[in-house]
Amino acid sequence: METIRACVCEKLLQKADRLFTGTMNGRIIEILQNARRAGATEVRISNKDGLVSVQDNGKGIEDFQKLLDLGNSGWDEKLEAGEDPAGVGLFSLAPRKVTITSGDRQVVIEKDGWSGEPIEVVRANQGVNGTILAFADEGPWCFETVEKHAVFSGMKVFVDGQQCESVPFCSDNAVLYERPGCRIEVLDNISEHHRKWANGWHGDRVLVNFHGQVVQLDWWPAEKYRGLNILVDIADKTDIRLMLPARTRLVENAAFEKIKAAIEFEYYKYYQWQEKHALYYKEYLRAKELGIELPEAEPQFVPGLIWDEYDMPIEVTMPKGFELKDCYLCFNDELDDEQAETNAHLLSALGKFKDSPFVPVRIDNGYMGYNWSKLAKVTKVEVKTGKERLRHGICCEEIACFDNVSITVHVSDGRVFGSEVSMAVMALPQKGKYAWHTNLVCVTEKARCELTAENIWYHMGGFNDSGDGDAYDTQLYYFEKELDDFWNELIGPYETLRQQLIKELYQLHDKWQKITLTEDRTLEIVFKDGKTETVKPPK
Numbered sequence: 181m182e183t184i185r186a187c188v189c190e191k192l193l194q195k196a197d198r199l200f201t202g203t204m205n206g207r208i209i210e211i212l213q214n215a216r217r218a219g220a221t222e223v224r225i226s227n228k229d230g231l232v233s234v235q236d237n238g239k240g241i242e243d244f245q246k247l248l249d250l251g252n253s254g255w256d257e258k259l260e261a262g263e264d265p266a267g268v269g270l271f272s273l274a275p276r277k278v279t280i281t282s283g284d285r286q287v288v289i290e291k292d293g294w295s296g297e298p299i300e301v302v303r304a305n306q307g308v309n310g311t312i313l314a315f316a317d318e319g320p321w322c323f324e325t326v327e328k329h330a331v332f333s334g335m336k337v338f339v340d341g342q343q344c345e346s347v348p349f350c351s352d353n354a355v356l357y358e359r360p361g362c363r364i365e366v367l368d369n370i371s372e373h374h375r376k377w378a379n380g381w382h383g384d385r386v387l388v389n390f391h392g393q394v395v396q397l398d399w400w401p402a403e404k405y406r407g408l409n410i411l412v413d414i415a416d417k418t419d420i421r422l423m424l425p426a427r428t429r430l431v432e433n434a435a436f437e438k439i440k441a442a443i444e445f446e447y448y449k450y451y452q453w454q455e456k457h458a459l460y461y462k463e464y465l466r467a468k469e470l471g472i473e474l475p476e477a478e479p480q481f482v483p484g485l486i487w488d489e490y491d492m493p494i495e496v497t498m499p500k501g502f503e504l505k506d507c508y509l510c511f512n513d514e515l516d517d518e519q520a521e522t523n524a525h526l527l528s529a530l531g532k533f534k535d536s537p538f539v540p541v542r543i544d545n546g547y548m549g550y551n552w553s554k555l556a557k558v559t560k561v562e563v564k565t566g567k568e569r570l571r572h573g574i575c576c577e578e579i580a581c582f583d584n585v586s587i588t589v590h591v592s593d594g595r596v597f598g599s600e601v602s603m604a605v606m607a608l609p610q611k612g613k614y615a616w617h618t619n620l621v622c623v624t625e626k627a628r629c630e631l632t633a634e635n636i637w638y639h640m641g642g643f644n645d646s647g648d649g650d651a652y653d654t655q656l657y658y659f660e661k662e663l664d665d666f667w668n669e670l671i672g673p674y675e676t677l678r679q680q681l682i683k684e685l686y687q688l689h690d691k692w693q694k695i696t697l698t699e700d701r702t703l704e705i706v707f708k709d710g711k712t713e714t715v716k717p718p719k
């Protein structure tokens with residue numbers, strides 16, 4: 181019978197220097213890790229004459245052969261069981277020339293030494309307690325970079341005499357999970373040292389401390405990030421493994437699944453401690469499924485139905501003391517009315533109500549399901565207008581002034597709210613098959629004083645921020661000009677002329693009392709102090 185068997189070819193040794201990504205960060209991680217595994221409490225790094233030397237006060241090297249035994253380690257059994265060393269770390273220094281001294285022995289590994297040539301173990305000129313590695317790296321091992329990797333190692337690490345900070349990865353509040361062997365802490369703030377590792381898009385990364393080495397988990401227990409931080413401190417005894425050779429990710433094994441489950445549980449536990457929260461309804465249900473009873477989320481809502489980032493629409497405010505349960509929801513698609521939300525909003529913002537006011541609110545879909553989100557809904561919105569007085573087209577939309585405009589809203593609890601308003605929006609019937617869908621903005625004369633140009637502009641297309649258009653102020657300026665023409669025509673045929681003439685009088689600084697212009701082009705100015713001036717046109 182023919183059989184096959186996995187084996188390692190010696191040729192792999194020749195490629196050992198390429199098993200690693202070969203970054204300085206990677207080398208710092210490996211060397212600090214070896215010192216910690218050797219039981220060192222102190223590591224002294226110095227940069228001198230182009231050489232980096234790293235001395236630890238660990239137990240020293242018993243068997244020098246183990247240094248270059250690819251795939252084999254010389255650590256004790258307990259450590260082997262927990263940390264699963266791969267016997268490859270030192271090869272991150274290849275193909276550099278490295279001098280390693282421990283006790284009274286020394287080796288110099290270089291060139292072919294990395295790929296199988298015998299290397300002599302010699303007596304060291306000067307014996308050391310622990311181990312010293314000396315090699316030339318791309319540059320010095322600077323304090324900041326080393327500190328980032330040393331801060332959670334539990335060892336005192338010095339770089340050129342300067343001591344790195346050493347802080348516990350988790351606080352005593354972390355919750356211990358015997359299986360798969362870790363402590364988990366959910367907290368709203370982390371130290372600056374932690375933050376150096378939390379460079380996710382929002383910071384929404386679970387940080388895992390694997391015996392002093394921090395890795396990020398590309399996974400979060402909920403859909404939405406809410407500014408929390410999650411720390412996982414791996415215990416000595418663990419089934420958690422790191423991916424080789426880079427060791428920057430966790431292996432997705434059964435222990436990893438257990439960690440995820442534990443994190444999710446602690447995440448919702450955190451909100452139970454907090455007593456109040458703003459979790460989505462789905463998350464609230466998930467917590468319940470995990471056996472964590474949470475109160476309902478704090479009501480999350482915004483008065484009004486329309487908004488934009490430039491604050492153009494008229495604002496709806498919540499009257500003092502008014503309660504959410506007396507507010508209403510409104511959805512265009514449920515009503516098959518494109519303008520329902522707009523007009524319900526405008527009624528609320530501009531209407532006058534004798535009894536209780538009409539207040540529609542927006543609630544993020546994620547919150548639908550909580551009891552407080554179950555509000556009565558708008559069932560119908562009507563706009564009525566009086567006699568039309570003037571209509572203009574501005575850009576692609578139309579604006580018309582009516583004697584009066586009113587909006588009426590029917591709601592599902594049977595009430596009806598209605599009021600005269602200075603503005604409403606109607607969809608114009610489509611002219612022809614391919615015509616653009618346009619709106620008619622219906623205003624009353626009152627809108628001229630009651631509303632800003634931006635309030636009206638918003639309903640007539642508003643700011644075009646596609647990037648290739650004019651700046652906001654420029655676009656608004658052109659709109660205001662057209663809107664002024666509209667209002668002036670409404671006031672009377674010569675209103676624009678009057679305004680233009682007044683504008684030209686600015687040079688008289690309000691000192692004039694009466695200005696007369698006669699048919700022969702003669703100008704007569706009567707000043708406030710009684711003087712008069714007559715200006716005849718030049719011959």
Ligand SMILES: Nc1ncnc2c1ncn2[C@@H]1O[C@H](COP(=O)(O)OP(=O)(O)OP(=O)(O)O)[C@@H](O)[C@H]1O
Nearest residue numbers: 214218240246247253254265266267268269270311
């Ligand atoms: N600072 C040190 N003190 C004592 N022994 C060391 C030290 N550094 C390395 N060794 C010895 O050299 C061996 C090889 O180290 P290497 O970093 O290549 O592999 P490893 O640490 O066993 O596994 P890993 O691939 O996880 O790093 C170690 O198993 C250990 O026996």
Ligand SMILES: [Mg+2]
Nearest residue numbers: 210214269270
């Ligand atoms: Mg190692």
